[in-house]
Amino acid sequence: MKYWNLKKINQIALEKTGIIPRSMSRLFSQFKQNLNPNSELEMLEELKVSRYQTLASIKYVLFLLIIPLIINQLSKTFILDPFINSIWNNNQSDLFINESQEERAFAELQRFEEKLHFEVLIGKLDDHVNITNRMKDKALEIAIRYNNESANAIKNILADFISIIIFLSILIISKRQFSILKSFINQSIYELSDTAKAFLIILFTDIFVGFHSPHGWEIIMEAILRHFGLPENRDFIFIFISTFPVVLDTVFKYWIFRYLNKISPSAVATYHNMNE
Template sequence: MKYWNLKKIHQSPVDKVGIIPRSISKLFDKFKKELDPNAEVEALEDFKVARYQTLTSVKYVIFLLIMPILINQISKSLLFGPCINYLWNRNQQSIFLNHSQEERAFAELQRFEEKLHFEILIGKVDNASQKTINHKMTDKALELAQEYANESSCAVKNILADLLSCTVFVSILITNKRQFSILKSFINELIYGLSDTAKAFLIILFTDMFVGFHSPHGWEVIIEVILRHFGLPESRDFIFLFISTFPVILDTIFKYWIFRYLNKISPSAVATYHNMNE
């Protein structure tokens, strides 16, 4: 690939912002290319550049996603898993990592006891002696202890494996700057090449999903899953504080992007967005 082609790849719509609106400049460029006697050669060259850019971007994205996931699973199964299991089994008292796990375990045991008494009252459980009840409660407590011990050990494995995966991910970005630059250009062309209606639709979909009035419920679920994944306490104060601040920051960044870039590159898309959002 010639240097001219590589330079052409790295040109993105963001870099072409000027005084004249982009739609008018594209119209003049179209007439200029149609009147150019070498238009066919340039069109073929543009196709080769676009094809190279697409193939390179797709391969890089696949490698960027699959490699950290493979490292994560392999390290968790072959490296961190056996070590954590050995150390965890040596200390039989290690069951809970935080008080949130204890509260969930106690709540499950309490629900089991209430369910057991209910089944006894309706005659679903025979031989309802105190000894039988104590035996069932002991079995359930041991089952919960094993379940939460596994959850705690898995949380430690997740922390180590995710740190290694993030290191691999960042290393790929640093060592493949050229591919990352091509991917960035490809994404810019893909986004800014959409129609005004498509841009407005994606903007509304993104904002309503992540910063809309109904998004706090989704953020609450996501944060709880992340906290459990890393074995962190599920603090309601932290969750509510995050929900009350992060979507606002995200909305501010998104509005700045619309004002700073999209409004200059495609003002008609911004107008369509405001009309659809009213």
């Protein structure tokens, strides 16, 4: 089972778009197959191939996702964590890796001080409570947390870099499995109904390039910048969310015009009708 009919498995992935839409060519192929006296045996063989293709694709996707994640966590926990902590705590005098961290820390400390004064004014805390000592304890807590966040940012950069290398290495080594996965994805998409294709297209465009997408992109960019310890520059974020969705929308429309219109013109027509 491991080495048989790889050519048939990759047939869909290697098909090229032509003058005749692929849906029409498949309709003629299906009609021709029904007239074939050996169609039952071929259908049984195709069923076995499809089952093998599905199982192989699922295993490969899990392998692609799990192995880099495991290596990421193991390298961060057992290699990078003691190494980076030792260097950062011994040789780094500044607690903050960028100005954004510093601003967030000062804002948090200021809110805590205002909260203490407010609780004293409303009688929740006694007047003799030493606010200065409470502020020192809070400042120390914030300093430790942001010091760990700065060290974790460096660990994230190195660990993610290792994971990317492992991920690309798996793709390069397992070209056969990648070809099977590509064929499985193409077949799964082409077997969807026109309504389902149009629904997925509209869902994808509304999420990533729709009216509310800038808010989502802003949250994603802030999380990515904070993950890698980069300054959360508002100008950079606003420039990104004002240009990248536009580029993505242009690429997506070109894909519809260039490829999907030839592969499944009925799906494109359904998409336009649903989008109106």
